[in-house]
Amino acid sequence: MMNTIFQKNGGVRLLLQGNEAIARGALESGVMFCAGYPGNPSSEIIETLAEAAKTLPLYVEWSVNEKVAIEAATAASFAGCRALVSMKQNGVNVASDFLTNLTLSGTHAGIVLITCDDPSGISSTNEEDARWFAKLADIPLLEPATPQEALDMMRMAFDLSEQIKNIVMFRSVSRLSHTRSDVVIHHLPEISSRAFFNIRQSFHTFPVVAKHKQRHEKLNQAGDQFEISEYNTYTGPEHPELIVITSGCVYMYVKEAIDMLHLNENIGILKIATTWPLPKAFIIKHLQRSNRFLFVEEVDPFLEENIQVLYATAAGQLGIKTFFGKSSGHIPFCGELTPSIVLDCLASLFNIKRPEIQFQTHALTLIQDITPLREFGFCPGCPHRGSYYAIKTALLWDNRDGFVSGDIGCYTMGIWPTGFNQVKSVHAMGSGMGLACGYGKLDRFGFQQPVITVCGDSTFFHAAIPALINAKFNQADAFLVVLDNNATAMTGFQPHPGTSHTVMGNKTEPVDIEAICRAMNIPVSVADPYEMLETTKVVYRMLQECGVRVLILRRKCALIQNKEGGFPYTMKVDIHRCRGESCGCNRYCNRIFRCPGLIWDENAKKALIDEVICVGCGICAEICPQQAIIRL
Amino acid sequence: MLFNLIITGVGGQGNVLASQIVGRTAVKKGMRVTIGETFGLSQRGGPVMSHIRLSDHGQTGPLIPPCGAHIILGLEPMETLRIVPSYGNQHTIYIVNSRPIYPLNVIAGEVVYPDLQTIQNVLTTISGRLYWIEATKHALQLGPAILMNMIMLGALCAIDSFPLNRKDFDAVLPDIFPATKCKLNHEALAIGERLIQSDRISFD
Numbered sequence: 010m011m012n013t014i015f016q017k018n019g020g021v022r023l024l025l026q027g028n029e030a031i032a033r034g035a036l037e038s039g040v041m042f043c044a045g046y047p048g049n050p051s052s053e054i055i056e057t058l059a060e061a062a063k064t065l066p067l068y069v070e071w072s073v074n075e076k077v078a079i080e081a082a083t084a085a086s087f088a089g090c091r092a093l094v095s096m097k098q099n100g101v102n103v104a105s106d107f108l109t110n111l112t113l114s115g116t117h118a119g120i121v122l123i124t125c126d127d128p129s130g131i132s133s134t135n136e137e138d139a140r141w142f143a144k145l146a147d148i149p150l151l152e153p154a155t156p157q158e159a160l161d162m163m164r165m166a167f168d169l170s171e172q173i174k175n176i177v178m179f180r181s182v183s184r185l186s187h188t189r190s191d192v193v194i195h196h197l198p199e200i201s202s203r204a205f206f207n208i209r210q211s212f213h214t215f216p217v218v219a220k221h222k223q224r225h226e227k228l229n230q231a232g233d234q235f236e237i238s239e240y241n242t243y244t245g246p247e248h249p250e251l252i253v254i255t256s257g258c259v260y261m262y263v264k265e266a267i268d269m270l271h272l273n274e275n276i277g278i279l280k281i282a283t284t285w286p287l288p289k290a291f292i293i294k295h296l297q298r299s300n301r302f303l304f305v306e307e308v309d310p311f312l313e314e315n316i317q318v319l320y321a322t323a324a325g326q327l328g329i330k331t332f333f334g335k336s337s338g339h340i341p342f343c344g345e346l347t348p349s350i351v352l353d354c355l356a357s358l359f360n361i362k363r364p365e366i367q368f369q370t371h372a373l374t375l376i377q378d379i380t381p382l383r384e385f386g387f388c389p390g391c392p393h394r395g396s397y398y399a400i401k402t403a404l405l406w407d408n409r410d411g412f413v414s415g416d417i418g419c420y421t422m423g424i425w426p427t428g429f430n431q432v433k434s435v436h437a438m439g440s441g442m443g444l445a446c447g448y449g450k451l452d453r454f455g456f457q458q459p460v461i462t463v464c465g466d467s468t469f470f471h472a473a474i475p476a477l478i479n480a481k482f483n484q485a486d487a488f489l490v491v492l493d494n495n496a497t498a499m500t501g502f503q504p505h506p507g508t509s510h511t512v513m514g515n516k517t518e519p520v521d522i523e524a525i526c527r528a529m530n531i532p533v534s535v536a537d538p539y540e541m542l543e544t545t546k547v548v549y550r551m552l553q554e555c556g557v558r559v560l561i562l563r564r565k566c567a568l569i570q571n572k573e574g575g576f577p578y579t580m581k582v583d584i585h586r587c588r589g590e591s592c593g594c595n596r597y598c599n600r601i602f603r604c605p606g607l608i609w610d611e612n613a614k615k616a617l618i619d620e621v622i623c624v625g626c627g628i629c630a631e632i633c634p635q636q637a638i639i640r641l
Numbered sequence: 642m643l644f645n646l647i648i649t650g651v652g653g654q655g656n657v658l659a660s661q662i663v664g665r666t667a668v669k670k671g672m673r674v675t676i677g678e679t680f681g682l683s684q685r686g687g688p689v690m691s692h693i694r695l696s697d698h699g700q701t702g703p704l705i706p707p708c709g710a711h712i713i714l715g716l717e718p719m720e721t722l723r724i725v726p727s728y729g730n731q732h733t734i735y736i737v738n739s740r741p742i743y744p745l746n747v748i749a750g751e752v753v754y755p756d757l758q759t760i761q762n763v764l765t766t767i768s769g770r771l772y773w774i775e776a777t778k779h780a781l782q783l784g785p786a787i788l789m790n791m792i793m794l795g796a797l798c799a800i801d802s803f804p805l806n807r808k809d810f811d812a813v814l815p816d817i818f819p820a821t822k823c824k825l826n827h828e829a830l831a832i833g834e835r836l837i838q839s840d841r842i843s844f845d
Binding site: 184189190258368380607 | 651653660661664665668672673674675676677678679686687688700701702703704705706707708719720722723725726727729730731740742743744745746747748749750751752753754755756759763766767777781786
């Protein structure tokens, strides 16, 4: 069944996730080289293409980070092979240094940069609109609204890139990438090109001003094509009271909201799928239809600001118009948009009372006081719980107000009670170690607190290595703990340089974190976070040492252990030993250790193992003062 | 026809797979399908919700509009209660698995998990119908707890207004599961269907 996504023939209707539709669209465009770094909501694009590579002639890799990914993909473009590079919004920041230079040198075979933005930061450390990079780098930007458009517009992206000889940006958002819908696929082409770098060509940025000028000319060429793009549409009355200008998957919310409010005679929709450069004449033509406009888009007011600038250039001809959107307060600046937000906004602009509000208010009074928010936590069996427990205990023993400098991965949750609130800062990939370089030089200003930096194995390779080298070079006092769970776990277990296989399933010699550190003459220890007491002793000992040192806490992600045969123990609470609330431990196992598999029996008033949740890792046996938690 | 179904629960309960089974079945029957999935930190114990929209005319958006759910399939009681104001209406049918997954702040004793009887009372008061079934318990009798999601799908297709039936689901299982696992999943579907047909437990 899985293979049907990769079938040669077109004309079939399949249920595809947005990211799968993007991948299929790339295959239908004859993509040959694909690279990326995992990150929700983008990860399934490369994973789908890697699956395709088992039967189709293409190369797919998880690169060490997004900058290397776009560089690797660009080489393929230079050598005449269509290429794709995929990442989440933060990844575009990482890739941007190369991107802003590449767009001056130009490209050869079609190359598409896919960014999957994450409104509300559902699985991100930030809420960022990567579309500004298209404007910053003067490259075309496409924004599909549905999985079908995502598939169809990939062809347009590759063709356009090849015509103007520059990279094209393709933007999805979580709600499109992670939506499944029925999609009609098209025929897969035969791949006939051969990789060849024509040495009569060269790709560099000099002379800079001339190349910058050329970049703008390419952008104008794209703009001309966008004027007639079938993906930019106007639907609605000839002269409506209001036109909603929208892009991306929120278009569907607008369409449904207008239907639900019976405003089809009053509102038109101007859907823009080519959001940079703007199809100027097309937009100005439709601005003539009405005097009131509402912008609905995610995340930033990108169309809102750029179209208002465009309007200003033609205001004399167009007359006075009123614009609503984020700037006017009609659409929220922050957070993912929803059908509810769009309905509220349109209803308020047309003074309509929404009938469902009464039900909502009533239901809310019934549930709001009895439905607590669900706290995020590490999975049952997660090695990070053991790691943070050891770090917390060692910092308590040490008693110098020590704290943890954090990074990006599941272990970011160390900022919350599940990680005992140990982590005090989280920013970009590798930044925990960069910050450690600074803390490690503050002693001359009287700084005496110990700092532990944590980073995961994939993050170590991605961006922590330069900071570690910096700490060594500048003789910073820095203690790095690598939480090595043998996976890029947060995003779905993608392989990385430390694992022993690639995304295409080839065996590869793992890059050894320990050996990297030793090569720099940095002392390294290794411990098992499941052995919490032993690990605590090692952390405590290393806290007393100076200079750069690394501790690797090595234990496979619990979800991987589960797939590979599970855990050794069946856990049980001995109800004769557990003294419940009279113990004096104040329900330490529930209140502090916080494993979802270790619950409270309201009837017996004692701790209890939840047999549906507990996986049997056994580490909680160490924490009970009465030794009531038993490994069977 | 436009049918809006929500499957709600927490990470690890098999929500996404259940919604894919519904989606694939519907596509096989020639329907237009859109499924919006929210699974941010879902593997890490957070709420997971799938919006499944089946239509016989055009494409729909990935999120169900406010108060627009025809059926809410609740894999976890409190997560079902949570979405009532956003997506329920006075005609919504609820099928709820009775087994709680306790959040960490409940386990820690900082907040209280709603009383199960209260949840049933609230859902009965403001819904078209409540089916409260012990799906996890039946799953554990059959095999691993994860079979709960298939029992819930079996219950779902026993609802008259739902446009797919058990035969439709049964026909799709071989596309999704290896042959060795199909039998158990067929059985789970049958159990769910029986729970609705024979029991029809509700508090109205």
